[in-house]
Amino acid sequence: MINEQIRDREVRVIGEDGEQLGVMSSRDAMKLAREAELDLVKIAPTAKPPVCKIIDYGKYKYEQTRKEKEAKKKQKTTDVKEIRLSPNIDVNDLNTKANQARKFLTKGDKVKVALRFRGREMAHMGMSKQILDDFYSKLEDVAVIEKPAKLEGRSMIMFLGEKR
The missing domain is CATH 3.10.20.80 (Translation initiation factor 3 (IF-3), N-terminal domain)
Structure with a gap:
């Protein structure tokens, strides 16, 4: 006033x-x-x-x-970048996606890793957790799991953040 x-x-x-x-x-x-x-x-x-x-x-x-x-x-904004995987991903494709996630993490962004299931892939969910674990093991030196892998609808989602 x-x-x-x-x-x-x-x-x-x-x-x-x-x-x-x-x-x-x-x-x-x-x-x-x-x-x-x-x-x-x-x-x-x-x-x-x-x-x-x-x-x-x-x-x-x-x-x-x-x-x-x-x-x-002065304030820092963090974005959430998403990386989509499929259950029948090949090793080289997984490495490429891991390198992309590494870039995002070093920039200071969070990464949402989504493993999408389509059609009959829903019947073979046992192997899917292993794919996310392999993905994380490739990024262990720069990433930390903020939310562990969890099934949400037709996809399994895991959040990674930058290791301090």
């Missing part, structure tokens, strides 16, 4: 250079802000009495957005 939007009877006022001006009516605080050709901005509305500061609102808003952008730059 700024200037006339502040409807509180009494507010604690902080001057433009940071010194405490004390508790006063919002009218008096507005008068002080106008004399300094600045805005009265409510910065702590939940305090008793609410805290207002005499500042240039445009500059304050600009500083806030710049701080938010800076914080956004």
